[in-house]
Amino acid sequence: MILGIDLGTTNTCAAIIKNGKPVFVKTENTQNDHLLPSVVTFVDKERFIVGEKAKELYTAQPDSTIKSIKSFMGTSQDIVLTNQKTEEKEIFTPIEISAQILSEIKRLAEKQFKKDIDKAVITVPAYFNDKARKDTIKAGELAGFEVMRIINEPTAAALSYGVQKKKLKNQYIMIYDLGGGTFDTSIIEINDDVVEVIASDGDRALGGDNFDYAIFSYLYRLLEGNKKADLKNIKTMAIILKESEAAKNHLSYVSKHKVTLANAKFEETMYREDFEKIIKNLLNKTIVHCKSVIEKSMLKSSDIDRILLVGGSSRIPAVRKLLEDELNITVSQEIDPDLAVVTGAAIQAAIIEGHNVDSVLLDVAPHSLS
Numbered sequence: 082m083i084l085g086i087d088l089g090t091t092n093t094c095a096a097i098i099k100n101g102k103p104v105f106v107k108t109e110n111t112q113n114d115h116l117l118p119s120v121v122t123f124v125d126k127e128r129f130i131v132g133e134k135a136k137e138l139y140t141a142q143p144d145s146t147i148k149s150i151k152s153f154m155g156t157s158q159d160i161v162l163t164n165q166k167t168e169e170k171e172i173f174t175p176i177e178i179s180a181q182i183l184s185e186i187k188r189l190a191e192k193q194f195k196k197d198i199d200k201a202v203i204t205v206p207a208y209f210n211d212k213a214r215k216d217t218i219k220a221g222e223l224a225g226f227e228v229m230r231i232i233n234e235p236t237a238a239a240l241s242y243g244v245q246k247k248k249l250k251n252q253y254i255m256i257y258d259l260g261g262g263t264f265d266t267s268i269i270e271i272n273d274d275v276v277e278v279i280a281s282d283g284d285r286a287l288g289g290d291n292f293d294y295a296i297f298s299y300l301y302r303l304l305e306g307n308k309k310a311d312l313k314n315i316k317t318m319a320i321i322l323k324e325s326e327a328a329k330n331h332l333s334y335v336s337k338h339k340v341t342l343a344n345a346k347f348e349e350t351m352y353r354e355d356f357e358k359i360i361k362n363l364l365n366k367t368i369v370h371c372k373s374v375i376e377k378s379m380l381k382s383s384d385i386d387r388i389l390l391v392g393g394s395s396r397i398p399a400v401r402k403l404l405e406d407e408l409n410i411t412v413s414q415e416i417d418p419d420l421a422v423v424t425g426a427a428i429q430a431a432i433i434e435g436h437n438v439d440s441v442l443l444d445v446a447p448h449s450l451s
Contacts, residue, residue: 083200083229083434084190085426087237088183088217090151091261091289091393092116094423095186095201097194098431098438103424106190109133116419117189119261120148121181123162123171131185143319149290150178152262154220155213176220183224201226202430204422206263207233207281229433234258235267236278237425238391241416243269243276253385255374257404258422259367260392262288266371268378268385280378282370287363289329289394295359296325296351300340303349310345317344332356333396357399364399368407375408387411391421 084106086095094115095106105115110133122135123145130138139146144163153160153175160173183201190198203226205217214231221228232240235256242254251272258265265283269276300321304310311317324340331338332353340349375382388410390400401412416424428438 082194082196082198083202083430084187084198084226085423085428085430086183086186086201086203086221087234087423087426088151088179088203088205088220089119089261089422090149090263091119092419093119093182093186094420095190096420096423096427097190098427098436101438103420103427105420105423106186106193108189113419117182117186118148119150119182120146121150121178122146123164123173125164125167126171129181131181140316140319140323143315147178149262150175150182152286152290154179154216155210176216176223179217179220180223183221183226187224187226199225199227200229200430202230202232202426202433203228204232204234204237204426206260206283206285207235207265207267208263208283208285213285230429232426232429233265233267233278233281234260234263234422235265235269235281235283235391237423237429238389238416238421239267239269239271239276239278239425240428241421241425242389243271253378253380255371255385255388255410256391257367257371257388257395257400258283258391259394259400260288261394262286262290264288264367264370266367266374268374268380280374282374282377284366284370287366288392291363292329292360292394292397293322293325295363296328296356297322299355299359300325300349304342304345304347307345307347310342310347320344328356329394329397333398353398360397360399364397364403367400368403371404371408382408382410385410387413389416389421390414391416391418393419 084095096103107114108117110116117132118136120135122130122138163170218228235258238256254269256267263285264287267281269278328338337352395418404412
């Protein structure tokens with residue numbers, strides 16, 4: 082059995098194809114049991130807490146907890162975490178932290194499917210460089226996997242869409258993949274059972290995390306004159322960041338959200354209009370990449386049949402409106418944005434195993450190969 086894995090900045094998920102349908106690995110996430118928060122808390126040299134419990138510990142133990150580790154893949158930056166009991170500091174690489182997340186998803190998959198799983202297909206952002214891709218493979222190997230293939234996230238989403246929309250004729254689709262830490266966009270052509278990626282663009286440092294920090298900056302400025310808010314305290318910073326993430330998530334579904342910081346006796350009602358103003362410049366950057374990928378594809382906007390939204394941050398209502406206004410292309414969210422990529426990874430894994438999934442994938446290399 083080969084496991085398809087979407088190793089995400091915010092969440093990680095995994096799946097296999099069984100009887101022609103994706104079966105997702107269940108986690109302990111109370112909000113969505115298909116998603117494992119990509120958060121790791123350091124306990125000691127041999128023990129780590131991964132997932133929902135680590136996410137809950139972030140505000141209480143920010144110096145022993147790391148999230149968004151994917152943003153560091155391909156870099157030489159060390160991660161310093163502190164043992165809460167001994168206050169001893171330990172240094173880890175992004176590869177080692179990512180391996181802990183992959184080890185946990187491996188454990189959950191083996192528990193659910195009741196068999197050892199030692200092979201995987203892992204997705205990465207299209208604009209991950211060669212080192213980041215190799216580091217992802219190393220993390221997989223450290224977790225006990227033989228990494229059968231690394232596949233670009235927009236490509237995986239395209240594969241998922243192509244298989245589920247069988248026998249489409251000459252369809253051009255733009256993948257708009259706005260995840261937790263990266264933005265990717267690709268133009269794909271679907272014709273019968275062939276899915277071809279003809280152009281890619283994006284920014285590996287633009288995603289939902291940037292929205293969190295934009296809200297964080299907004300709240301920080303409001304708190305600067307509040308004498309009860311200790312803005313030099315790392316736990317206070319972690320709480321504000323957590324509230325920022327909650328505001329982003331809620332304002333993607335509702336029109337207003339109340340931010341509460343009990344220790345500072347601070348309450349602020351944020352409205353969706355406020356949120357959209359705060360992130361406007363960031364969203365405009367994604368449009369620049371969308372226009373660039375259309376130019377690279379040698380197509381016109383009118384040639385593209387629809388835009389497929391992928392990634393949790395693509396749920397923000399302003400995304401759909403901006404795309405329709407700027408590109409005049411129909412926007413579609415027919416596949417769960419959180420599960421499109423992992424479904425494609427599982428399909429690729431099934432293809433490698435020799436299963437018939439009625440699709441052939443032709444990808445492009447976003448970088449020159451040495």
